[in-house]
Amino acid sequence: MPAQLPTGDPAPADGRLPGPARDRVGDRPLGIYVHVPFCAARCGYCDFNTYTPREAGGGDATEAYVRAAIAETRLAAQVLGERRPPARTVHVGGGTPTLLSPAQLGRILDAVRDEIGVAAGAEITVEANPESVEAASLAALREAGVDRISLGMQSAAPHVLATLDRAHTPGRAEAAAREARAAGFTVVGLDLILGTPGETDEDWARTVDAALATGPDRLSVYALTVEPGTALAARVRRGAVPAPDPDAAARRYEHADAALAAAGLHWYEVANWSTGPATRSTHNHGYWMGDDWWGIGPGAHSHVAGVRWWNVLRPASHARALAEGRSPAAGREVLDEESRRVERVMLELRLVEGLPATVLHPAGRAAAERAAAAGLLDGRALRERDRCVLTLPGRLVADALTRDLVD
Template sequence: MPADGALPPEALGGQRPLGFYVHVPYCATRCGYCDFNTYTAGELRGTSRDDYAAALVDEVRLARKVLRDDPRPVETVFVGGGTPTLLPAADLGRMLGAIRDEFGLADGAEVTTEANPESVDPAYLGELREQGFTRVSFGMQSARQHVLKVLDRTHTPGRPEACVAEARAAGFEHVNLDLIYGTPGESDDDWRASLDAAVGAGPDHVSAYALIVEEGTQLTRRIRRGEVPMTDDDEHADRYLIAEEQLSAAGFRWYEVSNWATSEAARCRHNELYWTGADWWGAGPGAHSHVGGVRWWNVKHPAPYAQALAAGRTPGAGRELLTAEDRRVERILLELRLSSGCPLSLLAPAGAAAAGRARDEGLLEAGPYAQGRAVLTLRGRLLADAVVRDLVD
């Protein structure tokens, strides 16, 4: 990684949409299932949350130097974590302001922040809206207290639903609720209750993810000690079908395997930017970026991240140049997860043959297939990873 973060000339001057991901790596407590790059107060070692916005602004200014005179305004900004709303709303606004000042925001730009339900109140949400945020995503996970306890989530049932109402009152048109299914000890009825609560709160977007038990987490250790049961793939499939049934009945439509929206306008445009291979700059410790076929990632801890920027160096820890084959495979991996599917023209001969078999087996829709696209059926969504593996051959 060059010390100044310079990109190869051929990576610059692209025509793809440009977005910004801003990582805020702070959490009040560590959830037992989480392996994200996050830090509690006792893990910061030599840095403070109070100084974070200044370091992040420095990276935005570095991005402007690296991208030179790239004329593209930023179309989407997504502030994730961690818990971004542990920072003052003014700090989040300062980061957004730096992006606006250095690059400009496109007309109608989507600006999202994630939020822990217990970390916001009506005044905070109102200030976020005044700072220019247009969308907020709340981590609900479950409506059942015993499920939240297994996940080590600290909010109380009912608080995420109240947050949706508070966000609407603050002027947010687009609100998402994140749900997790497959938590040890969760029943089908628990999951139905969570979906009912989420839909009843009135968001226009719901994300529902299968719990992944990651190595090194507290939840993995608890499962190995036999303290909580492990859910299996069949239970995950059943919960997905329940989600599709209940969300569809409530007027939501899937547009990516784990995401449902009430309209095209309600879709998360920033995530669509990822899934369609556009360009984004990832700012913050551990953040990943992609511009013009170059992917890089920052150092993980906030202290060396801030030190590098203070010394005028990139915080990048390493990078890779994607080949044409890398990008073809990634397009298949990502676009197949979308309701629009991926072009059959991307497939090599073995993958094309596999797509024909998948259509015959009811894993790909026949109509779009005849029009040159591979689109997953509902059954195909349940087996998406296996279908993808066959198609990338």
């Protein structure tokens, strides 16, 4: 089943922003996210808004998507108006963006450049499954202006990949990373998943070692979450596989943090490490810092000047709305100050720079003092810089700690 949309107010047919938001366009950096909703097959753990090309209508489903994405790019330029800054980042995710051809992806990127504008030196990233790229297609993506690639390695253990329903074979992700480097990508990143049922500590150690052997510039580590409605959730429910073990997940996170630090990659967000500031994901940093972004594609979410909206889920509905001259937004909400404060606590706390303690209410400040005493926050940073900065033990319980601090 595809992802579910949140509830909210109706979105205007022309996509127009409320007056106060229009006046603040350009106050924050702008990122563009392009959601490509296609996958060759749906992984059992995934609850993203994805479809096989056949589910999306078959035939020219991908070409219809490209036309709709370009049309939404034009809409974005109209709605954001003359105050819009050029995009600082363009991130193409999914799904599996590389199920589109490099030429199709290039047309979408060209539309973003022509309609919205892209800043000089902008970060342009494409996500890819290892089996969906090869040397020639990577070279073509680089020629189209993509300078960063994020490869979904997930694991080096065959049985773990099988449990996750991943299509690539062990070793393919590492080979794709080397091919991307040879193609001239300036940042090559890998994504890993820890805590899959059946994974052992030894499996995880081998996965981390294999990822580091490629010399990545950036590496993401996500603990497996069993999302309701997924095939994996059904398997756990009927006892076919065990639920993820939180103690094992914590142990493996600590192993990854130590191994990555020894290799010169240091954490900059709870689930992300890089070789330095230049190789961090500026696009994701924009999300964490409450910047503006426009999400293109079915199910994509956007945020501009405190207004959040989300597109219809299905590719055909998304394309139909744009063909009829309507916004594909299914709903939206205007965030009040307290909602924005809560989101700031939730997101900025995850960063290595931490969260200004001035954002906290008195109860949250008291919780921060307790967390520092317990070793979950850096006590010196709180005392001397008035910032809430997670320690390694704090990163392991970041979600629970966030709930304490938002009070």
